[in-house]
Amino acid sequence: MSVPGSFAVLRVLWLLSVFGTVLPLDGGMLFPQESSFREVKELNGLWDFRADGSPNRNEGFEKAWHKRRLTESGPVIEMPVPASYNDITQDPTLRDFIGWVWYDREVAVPARWISNEGTRVVLRVGSAHYYSIVWVNGEKVTEHEGGHLPFEAEISSLIRKEPTKPCRITIAVNNTLTLETLPPGTIQYMNDSSRYPDGFFVQNIHFDFFNYAGIHRSVLLYTTPKVYVDDISVETNFMDNTGLIRYKVSVQGGFSNTLNITLMDKDGHFVASSNGSSGGLRVVDVKLWWPYLMHENPGYLYSMKVRQHAHRHVGDEYTLPVGIRTINVTNTQFLINNKPFYFHGVNKHEDSDIRGRGFDWPLIVKDFNLMKWLGVNSFRTSHYPYAEEILQMCDCHGIVVIDECPGVGIKDIRSFRNASLSHHLVVMDELVRRDKNHPSVVMWSVANEPASEMPPDFEHTKALDQTRPVTYVTITEADMDKGGPYVDVVCVNSYFAWYFDQGRLDIVPLHLENWYRKYQRPIIQSEYGADAVPGLHMDPPMMFTEEYQNALLQSYHDVFDQKRNQYFIGELIWNFADFMTAQGIYRVVGNKKGIFTRQRQPKAAAFLLRKRYWRLANETGRLLPD
Ligand code: BDP
DSSP: OOOTTSOGGGGOOEEEEEOOSOOOOSSOOOOOOOBTTBOEEEOOEEEEEEEOOSTTSOHHHHTTGGGSOHHHHSOOEEEEESSOSTTTSSOHHHHTOOSEEEEEEEEOOOHHHHHOTTEEEEEEESOEESEEEEEETTEEEEEEEOSSSOEEEEOHHHHHHSTTSOEEEEEEEEOOOOTTSSSOEEEEEOOOTTTSOTTOEEEEEOSSSOOOOEEOSOEEEEEEESSEEEEEEEEEEEETTEEEEEEEEEEESSOEEEEEEEEEOTTSOEEEEEESSEEEEEEETOOOOOOTTSSSSOSOOEEEEEEEEETTSOOEEEEEEEOOOOEEEOSSOEEETTEEOOEEEEEOOSOBTTTBTOOOHHHHHHHHHHHHHHTOOEEEOTTSOOOHHHHHHHHHHTOEEEEEOSOBOOOSGGGGSHHHHHHHHHHHHHHHHHHTTOTTEEEEEOOBSOOTTSOOOHHHHHHHHTSSSSOOOOOOHHHHHTTOTTOSEEEEEOOBTTTBSTTOGGGHHHHHHHHHHHOOSOEEEEEOOOOBOTTOOOSSOOTBSHHHHHHHHHHHHHHHHHHTTTTEEEEEESOSBOBOOOOBTTBSSSBOOOSBOTTOOBOHHHHHHHHHHHHHHHHHSOOOOO
16 A cells, blocks of 8 residues: 655566576475375364463463363354454454464364374364464474465374364464564554554554455365375476476485376366376377366366375375466567467455455355356465465466465664564475465566665575575666666556546556656566545546546556557556455545456446456467357
């Protein structure tokens, strides 16, 4: 969000890098999957819940709430998982709560998981915001910092200790943001006792979305055999009509005698096979993975079955969907399978009524249907990693993804120190580890609009450079002027005729010209837009009306169309749908820059964009004539 008076040119700069080579394996984060050797048990539904409203928010730890059922240590309410807890009740203190909240429930673990010593049982949380501690039957099994990404713990030996008892899972989650968290924030105590009650504090943030909290994605128990496939990495290429998959598999828990890799096509027919923990698969008459609207058969996925046979142990099997495609960037183009790709897409949020940021299949499927209706071929996961199921949908439908980490609102100079850098690196590592094999993911976004106006600090760019194999770098405005040495693609966010020169649509072309001339790299207009209150009309257009939103988009589109054949490689509207923000004088119950309402009903701009995107698809994509 912009504050009037800040300097337009410095608003931007979140910079991207395109995939490099296969990651070194270092503990996997494969999506849990059922197979003949693995089982999955979802723990979604109603959990017991209590927010720790004590002044120091520490009562739960002082009284060891994890040692017993929460119902035994005080009052609880029902809380759905997955969901943000903020909008579930009528209580404004829970909506705006900062600090620890506690969840627990009991689970009946299948007897065979307990009796069979060869079964490994893992507890996995798809994501919880922001800091989580997990106990099983009162014993701590893991803690994790950061929302939006999964974490897990093996609990096999714990559940075998008291095999006849139900297993009690307790999760404490704290949404406090500090200078070192991602996104950062600060807690400010108001010490003036004449104006504020004792202990009064606020959570300051510098990003424009509600800081939803709670357990946002599924909690699962899943099993693997004792010796198990822990991680798989693939990298794909092709020459003429032969595809190549380079793979690497890591097995944990013991010695694996043999690893068989078998590749099947979409119809289940055998394509290629190999043995060993690393190697290559040649795919004759390859069917490439293509984006939606670029090919008549987008999102083609092979299935790579990894089968391990361990000495004196049950084997394991994991099947990874693999799309064969290449990504390259030239000085002026973004190439997918050596063909120029033009991003016509959206920025999104994981956000909806009641659930907040909680995972919700109906919403996800509705959003995909709307995106396809619009003619969208890509989106950015603004401003944090989205659920894995969403990326799986993108793989299948051929929707291209710019995968963003939660590096948003990095504005305070104290958030540029080593502690923040280390955490940022860990988060990037977790993100890449989780998402590296999705063909839909073509770029990593390191940060959204960090304070690039601050003096260059080469120490942190150096450290980022050392992470392998993906080179992801934030650079400053000053670096940019020297030519942006680390960057493949520049993404610019701008709000001309909105935050600056309000109402002056006539100046948009000139401002855009100036910007684009400056950056000698392929450029994506990664945000542009205007708030529109649905149903508000005015002609000639005025700000906040549907007419103004349309007119503003149109004035940008005119410039995009002039630049499209030069270095301009894409446009992503801000935003796909209206979304909730913190309360403040710049927002009337949330950000209204959606082209759909928060309930996914179209504003006039949705029709304008639909017309444009389908025209673009016909001009820039590879649609076959009907
Ligand atoms: C951009 C931010 C985005 C905001 C948007 C806005 O990246 O998160 O929601 O401004 O103000 O600068 O609508």
